[in-house]
Amino acid sequence: MPSLRSQMAAVSAALALTLAASSGALAQKKYDSGASDTEIKIGNIMPYSGPASAYGVIGKTEAAYFKMINDKGGINGRKINFITYDDAYSPPKTVEQARKLVESDEVLLIFNSLGTPPNSAIHKYMNSKKVPQLFVATGATKWNDPKDFPWTMGWQPNYQSETQIYAKYILKEMPNAKIAVLYQNDDYGKDYLKGLEDGLGAKGASMIVVKESYEISTPTIDSHIVKLKSIGADVFINITTPKFAAQAIKKMAEIGWKPTHFLNNVSASVGSVIKPAGYENAQGIISAAYLKDVSDSQWKDDAGMKEFLAFMDKEFPEGNKLDGGTIVGYGVAQTLVEVLKKCGDDLTRANVMKQAASLKDYRTEVLLPGIKINTSATDFAPISQLQLQRFKGEKWELFGDVISADVGG
Amino acid sequence: MSALQEIVDTQPIETTPKKYMALGNYASIVVVILLCVAPLIAKNFVIFQMTMVLIYAIAVLALNILTGGSGQFSLGQSAFYALGAYTSAILMEVGGVNYALTLPIAGGICFIAGYLFGLPALRLSGIYLALATFALATAMPQLLKLHYFEAWTGGVQGLVITKPDAPFGLPLSQDMWLYYFVLVVSMAIYVASVNLLKSRSGRAMMAIRDNEIAASAMGVDVALYKTLAFGVSAGITGVAGGLGAIAVQFVAPDSYTIQLAIALFLGMVVGGVGWLPGSIVGAAFIVFVPNIAEHFSKGLSGAVFGLILVLIIFLLPHGSRQIAYTVQGWVHKLRK
Numbered sequence: 001m002p003s004l005r006s007q008m009a010a011v012s013a014a015l016a017l018t019l020a021a022s023s024g025a026l027a028q029k030k031y032d033s034g035a036s037d038t039e040i041k042i043g044n045i046m047p048y049s050g051p052a053s054a055y056g057v058i059g060k061t062e063a064a065y066f067k068m069i070n071d072k073g074g075i076n077g078r079k080i081n082f083i084t085y086d087d088a089y090s091p092p093k094t095v096e097q098a099r100k101l102v103e104s105d106e107v108l109l110i111f112n113s114l115g116t117p118p119n120s121a122i123h124k125y126m127n128s129k130k131v132p133q134l135f136v137a138t139g140a141t142k143w144n145d146p147k148d149f150p151w152t153m154g155w156q157p158n159y160q161s162e163t164q165i166y167a168k169y170i171l172k173e174m175p176n177a178k179i180a181v182l183y184q185n186d187d188y189g190k191d192y193l194k195g196l197e198d199g200l201g202a203k204g205a206s207m208i209v210v211k212e213s214y215e216i217s218t219p220t221i222d223s224h225i226v227k228l229k230s231i232g233a234d235v236f237i238n239i240t241t242p243k244f245a246a247q248a249i250k251k252m253a254e255i256g257w258k259p260t261h262f263l264n265n266v267s268a269s270v271g272s273v274i275k276p277a278g279y280e281n282a283q284g285i286i287s288a289a290y291l292k293d294v295s296d297s298q299w300k301d302d303a304g305m306k307e308f309l310a311f312m313d314k315e316f317p318e319g320n321k322l323d324g325g326t327i328v329g330y331g332v333a334q335t336l337v338e339v340l341k342k343c344g345d346d347l348t349r350a351n352v353m354k355q356a357a358s359l360k361d362y363r364t365e366v367l368l369p370g371i372k373i374n375t376s377a378t379d380f381a382p383i384s385q386l387q388l389q390r391f392k393g394e395k396w397e398l399f400g401d402v403i404s405a406d407v408g409g
Numbered sequence: 410m411s412a413l414q415e416i417v418d419t420q421p422i423e424t425t426p427k428k429y430m431a432l433g434n435y436a437s438i439v440v441v442i443l444l445c446v447a448p449l450i451a452k453n454f455v456i457f458q459m460t461m462v463l464i465y466a467i468a469v470l471a472l473n474i475l476t477g478g479s480g481q482f483s484l485g486q487s488a489f490y491a492l493g494a495y496t497s498a499i500l501m502e503v504g505g506v507n508y509a510l511t512l513p514i515a516g517g518i519c520f521i522a523g524y525l526f527g528l529p530a531l532r533l534s535g536i537y538l539a540l541a542t543f544a545l546a547t548a549m550p551q552l553l554k555l556h557y558f559e560a561w562t563g564g565v566q567g568l569v570i571t572k573p574d575a576p577f578g579l580p581l582s583q584d585m586w587l588y589y590f591v592l593v594v595s596m597a598i599y600v601a602s603v604n605l606l607k608s609r610s611g612r613a614m615m616a617i618r619d620n621e622i623a624a625s626a627m628g629v630d631v632a633l634y635k636t637l638a639f640g641v642s643a644g645i646t647g648v649a650g651g652l653g654a655i656a657v658q659f660v661a662p663d664s665y666t667i668q669l670a671i672a673l674f675l676g677m678v679v680g681g682v683g684w685l686p687g688s689i690v691g692a693a694f695i696v697f698v699p700n701i702a703e704h705f706s707k708g709l710s711g712a713v714f715g716l717i718l719v720l721i722i723f724l725l726p727h728g729s730r731q732i733a734y735t736v737q738g739w740v741h742k743l744r745k
Contacts, residue, residue, distance in 0.1 A: 048703065049711045050668065060707070086703045086710055091567070091664045092657045093699075096461065099454035117567060121659040124569055142566075185554060187565040215551060 034108030035347035040340060041081045042066070043101030045113040050088030055114050057319060058137060059084045061329030062112065064316035065337075075340045078347075083107060089114075091121035098122040102131050109134050109352055112155070112332050116140045116187040119152075127151045132352050134339075135332050135382070140191055144381040146357070151349075153356055153380045155332050157265075159188060160195030161405035162288050163237070165386055166262045167199025168403070169286075170207070170235060174260065178209045180233035182224055182248065184240060185213040192239040192264060209233050214244070222251045229257040238263045246277040253281035263287045265386070270395065271295035271322035279394050288386040288403075289396065290371050291331065294321050296395045304365025327366050334364040335373065335382065370402040432686045433737075440686075441596070448588050456584045457656070458696060463591045464653045465692035467598055469676040470685055471645035477683025478606055479638035480618030482535065485526075485542030486673045488549040489519045489643040491665035493650025495553065498568045498660045499561050508573045508655050512594070515651035516644045523643020527636035546670040550662035567661025570654060591652055598645055602685060605641070614638050679721060681730030690729035 034041040046059035066080040074080065083105050085097040094113070101107045109132035113119055116138045126133040127149050135155035136143055139162075143154035170177050181196065183189035197205055210231050212224045221244050228236065229252075236259040238248055245267030252261070261284070267273045268287040271294070292299045299305040308330055312321050319326050340347075342355040359382065362373040371385045385404050389396040432440065444463075448456045472486050496515040500506040506514075526545065533541050552558075554565050562568065575586035605611050613634045616624035625631045654660045672695045679694045680687025702713035725731045 048707050049699075049714075051666070053711075056707070084707070086699070086707065088668070088699070089663065090666075090668065091659055091661055092461070092653065095657050095659070096454075096458060096696075099457055103452055103454040117565075117661040117663040120567055120569070120661065121657065121664075124658065185551075185565075190565055217547070 029345040030348050030351070032108060032348045033106040035078070038078060039081050040075065040078050040347060041083065041105065041107040042336070043098075043105060043107035043110040044082065044084040045087050045094055045097050045101070045110065045118065046084055047089040047114060047118075048086040050090065052089040052115060054323075055137070055325055056086075057323055057325040058112070058114065058329040058332075061316055061319060061326045062333045064319070065311070065330060065333040068311065068315045069337055075337060076344060080340075087118055089118060091117050094118035094121050095125065098125060102126075102129055107131075108347060109349065111135060111336055112137045112329075114138065119143075123149060123152060130349060132349055132356070134352070134356055135336060137328070137332070140187060141195075144379070146378055146380045151353060153353075153375070153382070155335065155382050156328070157290055157383045157386055157405075158381060159191040159264075160198065161381075161384060162265055162386055163192050163195035163239075164199035164405045165288055165388065165403050166237065166286075167196050167204065169388065171200065171204060174235065177207055177235040177260070178233045179207050179235045179237060180228040180231060180259070181208060181211045181237045182221065182228060182240060183211070183213050184244070185215050188241075188266070189213065189239050196237060214240075216241070221247055225251040225257070226255060229255055233259055235260045236262065238267070240264070240267060242267045242269065242273050245273045249273070249277035249281050249285070253278070261285045265289055268389075268396070269293060269295065269322070269324050272324070274391065282391045285391045287389055287391075287396070289389050289398075290368055290383055290386050291324075291327055292366055292368060293396065294327060298395055302365075304367075308366055331364045331366045334366075335359075335362070338362055338364075368398070368402075432733075436733075440689075444592055445589075448585050453582060453584045456588050460584070460588045460591050460656050461653070462689065462692045462696050463588075463595045464649050464656060465673070465676060465695055466689040467595050467649035467652070468646050468673050469680060469691045470599065470602060470688040471642045471649065472673055472677045473680070473683065473685055473688055474602055474606070474645070475638050475642035476677060477685075478611065478618065479614040479635060481530070481635065481638060482539040483542040483639075483642070484539050484667070484670050484674060485545035486642075486646050487665045487667065487670035488542075488545045489523060489646040490650035490653065490669060490673075491549050491553065491660075491662075492522055493519050493647030494654035494660045494665065495562060495568075495650075496647065497651030498570050498654045501570055501655075502568055503561060509590075512648050512651045516648040519647025519650070520640045520644030523646075524636050524640035526643070527639030530639060531632055531635055543667070543670075546667045550666055553662040553665070563661075565662060567659060567664075570658045570660070572658050573655065587656055591656070594648065594652065598648065599685065602645070606685075610634065610637065675718070679718075679728050681728035681733075684728070684730040684733075686733070687729045 044059055044062065046056050047053055048056040048059065063082050063084060066082045069075065070079045083101060085101065087094040087097050098110060101110055110126065112135050113133065114137040119136045119138055122133065130151055133152040135153060139156050139159040141158045141160045143152055144158065181193060183193050193211065200207060210228060210233065212228060214221050214224055221240070225248055238245060238261060240248060245263060263285050265288050268289055274282045292302065292305055308327060309321065311330065312319055312326060339352065339356045343351050357375045357377050357380065359373050359375045368387055371383065373382045375382050385402045387398050387402045388400045389398045447459065468486060468490055472483060475481050475483055493515040496518050497511040500511040500514060501508055530538055530541060553562050556564065572583050573587070574583060575581040579586065613624070613629045616627065616629055617631055617634055621631060676691030676695045680691030698717055699710065699714055702717060703710040705713045
């Protein structure tokens with residue numbers, strides 16, 4: 001009976017095909033601890049209490065964002081289980097929480113842990129455990145070191161590249177400038193200062209006529225501003241956090257000191273720095289940016305900004321949109337989701353790092369137009385572009401091209 | 410301020426007979442066995458947490474000798490803890506010294522620092538001394554950042570330390586080895602402290618605590634014993650700091666802020682002022698209760714922590730000592 005035989009052959013061929021197909025699919029699914037068919041466990045450490053608790057809003061924004069992703073069906077059918085712990089910005093506590101996440105909760109990776117000292121404390125541990133320490137929330141330069149620390153990656157532009165951009169601009173536009181620097185006496189301030197000195201080079205170093213530092217615990221920096229004025233510098237590099245930046249702008253107007261004023265990106269927020277200091281006092285200040293400013297009216301009708309505001313209204317209504325932390329949390333969470341999507345069904349730690357290190361021209365729409373996220377096996381600095389901006393009227397005006405400055409760790 | 414004044418005035422500790430400074434024999438044996446066996450069934454990170462509890466217990470014990478023993482207040486213990494931590498870290502990473510040898514050096518340096526600080530502190534008492542030590546704690550992180558010392562301290566970036574392996578090829582993980590190492594050190598310090606308080610010097614310190622004028626009338630050298638108490642307390646804190654640096658594998662100025670000094674002070678109050686075994690209860694409190702508080706609410710973790718603290722102070726004004734005495738009472742009844 002030839003017909004029956006051919007039928008049998010067809011059936012068995014079909015069976016074989018199905019088997020092959022299903023075993024093929026099985027072979028593609030690969031997991032490390034923390035990932036499964038239904039779930040991806042992400043760890044996070046934030047200072048919800050303690051001296052840096054203002055940054056805790058970043059973690060809350062991320063939690064809200066991942067909840068929204070889960071409500072929409074998750075990533076490739078898997079829900080994100082976002083486990084976030086408080087370390088109070090104390091490095092010993094960070095070590096404890098990181099070990100809890102890795103050894104007890106068994107997360108796939110630790111994402112966007114905040115602060116240079118806390119991240120330094122777990123840097124070696126994460127790399128010896130081969131668990132990704134992905135998109136850390138600090139601008140220190142040392143996170144871009146794929147050769148020695150292949151499991152750690154930053155996200156935001158590092159502090160040194162920003163002041164290098166200022167240095168380039170000064171060397172080009174005002175080669176005879178006399179520069180005064182005011183910086184916060186911690187890792188953040190010193191990293192900025194180093195970028196400036198490196199950028200100015202051997203010749204330019206003599207351009208810096210005075211370097212003043214202040215402690216974060218000081219109530220006011222007025223006396224520093226008065227001293228800097230008396231030295232007669234015509235360029236002022238202002239490396240201060242928001243509260244002090246506003247004080248500086250106000251005091252400078254009060255005593256009539258009008259140098260070319262470079263204000264670091266950390267304090268470039270219109271809502272929390274410029275407005276309290278007075279628009280009229282801030283005219284002509286130069287800064288650099290990579291994110292859109294929520295309080296800046298020029299983005300009112302921007303699609304990316306509208307999406308962000310809609311997210312805030314719907315998913316995180318108690319969060320403050322004007323707080324720079326919310327937009328950072330939103331952008332970085334979006335980047336992680338992109339990486340996890342690209343991982344497909346191969347959710348191993350090695351593949352997460354591989355995908356994070358192969359982002360090509362990726363954009364979250366809260367970045368300034370023209371700024372793109374690029375990484376490679378030798379470049380662990382996702383955002384390394386900034387654009388100069390000058391304050392005019394009640395908003396920042398971008399000028400010049402988007403400038404790249406990659407600095408290795 | 411009035412609360413602090415009240416502590417100074419009422420002195421709940423002064424009626425404590427000195428045999429109650431320590432645990433009874435049976436209780437001690439049970440605690441030691443528990444501490445020895447626990448890591449065998451715990452995960453590595455839990456062992457790490459327990460190691461931190463023991464380390465903080467040493468620091469709380471040091472404060473207990475100072476406050477419970479000699480009646481002097483200090484909010485500056487974090488400074489000595491930092492000094493010990495940095496001494497160990499620098500010796501290990503820059504000098505290549507064995508980790509165990511760095512501890513007595515850290516303790517020695519802190520003893521000298523504490524003794525010297527005790528000299529000007531002689532003129533101050535009660536809340537004024539608390540304020541002076543508070544200044545020490547605030548100044549310490551800044552001193553560690555000074556660029557004159559940066560070559561050794563690593564400045565604001567801190568220093569990363571290599572964790573020691575178990576010696577003689579013992580089949581123990583790094584965490585477990587470190588735990589037992591810390592356990593031995595802390596038991597030695599505990600026994601030495603109990604004996605110190607039982608000794609002639611300890612009696613002199615307690616006499617000063619109870620009534621300074623009466624003590625000096627009896628011939629106690631008040632200045633000597635007060636500074637000595639400061640020195641011993643600082644020295645023990647320094648050893649704890651060194652152990653802490655080795656366990657955490659990292660030192661940075663931000664690890665040793667005033668928060669740490671306040672945490673140690675809290676640990677002492679919760680454990681029971683003047684009751685040395687309470688130190689470990691207080692240390693467990695400062696390590697675990699923030700985690701519990703965070704479990705309730707991320708945004709309000711500080712408030713929840715405060716609430717738990719208020720409840721404890723309200724229900725158990727004498728800290729864990731009160732529970733221990735109650736339990737002891739039951740045990741005696743059962744025996745009869």
